[in-house]
Amino acid sequence: MEEKHAAIEVADLTVAYQEKPVLWDVDMYVPEGILMAIVGPNGAGKTTLIKAIMGLIQPAAGQISIYGKPFREQRGLVGYVPQRGSVDWDFPTNVLDVVMMGRYGRLGWIRRPGREEERLALEALEKVGMARYSERQISQLSGGQQQRVFLARALVQEAQIYFMDEPFQGVDATTERAIITLLKELSAANKTVVAVHHDLQTVPEYFDYVTLLNVRCIASGPVEQVFSEENLRATYGGRVAFLTAAGNGAEQVEPAATTAGHGAI
Ligand SMILES: Nc1ncnc2c1ncn2[C@@H]1O[C@H](COP(=O)(O)OP(=O)(O)O)[C@@H](O)[C@H]1O
Ligand SMILES: [Mg+2]
Numbered sequence: 001m002e003e004k005h006a007a008i009e010v011a012d013l014t015v016a017y018q019e020k021p022v023l024w025d026v027d028m029y030v031p032e033g034i035l036m037a038i039v040g041p042n043g044a045g046k047t048t049l050i051k052a053i054m055g056l057i058q059p060a061a062g063q064i065s066i067y068g069k070p071f072r073e074q075r076g077l078v079g080y081v082p083q084r085g086s087v088d089w090d091f092p093t094n095v096l097d098v099v100m101m102g103r104y105g106r107l108g109w110i111r112r113p114g115r116e117e118e119r120l121a122l123e124a125l126e127k128v129g130m131a132r133y134s135e136r137q138i139s140q141l142s143g144g145q146q147q148r149v150f151l152a153r154a155l156v157q158e159a160q161i162y163f164m165d166e167p168f169q170g171v172d173a174t175t176e177r178a179i180i181t182l183l184k185e186l187s188a189a190n191k192t193v194v195a196v197h198h199d200l201q202t203v204p205e206y207f208d209y210v211t212l213l214n215v216r217c218i219a220s221g222p223v224e225q226v227f228s229e230e231n232l233r234a235t236y237g238g239r240v241a242f243l244t245a246a247g248n249g250a251e252q253v254e255p256a257a258t259t260a261g262h263g264a265i
Contacts, residue, residue: 006029006030006048006068006111007033007034007067007192008018008028008029008030008064008065008161009029009064009068010027010028010029010062010247011027011062012027012061013025013026013027013049013059013061014026014059014060014061014062015045015048015052015063016090017061022043022048023048023049023052023213026213027121028211028217029220030192030194031209032160032192033187033190033192033258034192034193035183035184035186035189035192035193035195035207035209036192036195036207037206037209037211037212037223038195038197038210039052039198039200039210039211039213039234039254040172040212040214040236041214043146044215045214046165046234047165048085049213050080050163050194050196053066053071053163054071055071060239066078066161077152077160077161078160078161079102079155079161080162080163080164081164081165082165083165083169084146084147084150091139092137092139093138094136094138095125095130095135095137095141096121096122096134096135098149098150099124099125099152100121101123101153101158102121102153102157103120103157108144117156122134124152124153124155124156125152127152127178127179128149128152128182129148130145130148143170143171144171145175146171147167147171147179148178151167151179155182159191160192161194162186162193164194164196165195166196166197167179167183167195168197168199180206183195200232204224208223210223210226210227212231212232212234213235214234218231218234219231219234
């Protein structure tokens, strides 16, 4: 059997804020080309894990490698879609400019974006169904539309690995389908995607691998191996209701964030 390359390897990662550990001794192995969900309750450290991998937070201990090298040497291979609420969208910029910003890393600061960048940005907007909004101010879009623009921006980076923090948060069913189709396309092109995800029911359909996190890594690996009732219970405590007898998965007590509609897309 041929071993796949490790796109991401995390070993013994511990992160603390003001001495309080929020990630404890986490190991994670992500083969190239897979879609991995990170699931766990609020405050489990999911966002912190992504930020630590990307060098945005200094860990207390641990090793992180991207294709076998430290993140700082591999920056150009990595795209990031932050959690939506974490971004201030009030600045006066239109959609096309926001997407073109995704190219700056490739251009350097000396070359200004030109026709080629514009073409790539429009192509990415087309992919996420947002091309006709290219001239619109970013602040005048619905949450789901902003999410799509952010994805387009990540796409033009032409990264190998994408980190997405709750890409389905507050989007309607149509947008969710568009996003998952895109993720499957990325995976088919051998790109690796790690996404924080909240809807346990869709994990087996959307993802190949899953990491169950609650400060510690409860389990991490292929969905069919690690996405078990026992592991979910260990991750969520008593807060998960299960479809037992008929069951082939888990159901959340809290309604999934993804069902909140943003009508007009
Ligand atoms: N900048 C910060 N300073 C102090 N504590 C933080 C900071 N960011 C996050 N935390 C804490 O770390 C824990 C994990 O947060 P986070 O990674 O955002 O969780 P998740 O994304 O799983 O909801 C939480 O208890 C949160 O309150
Ligand atoms: Mg988070």
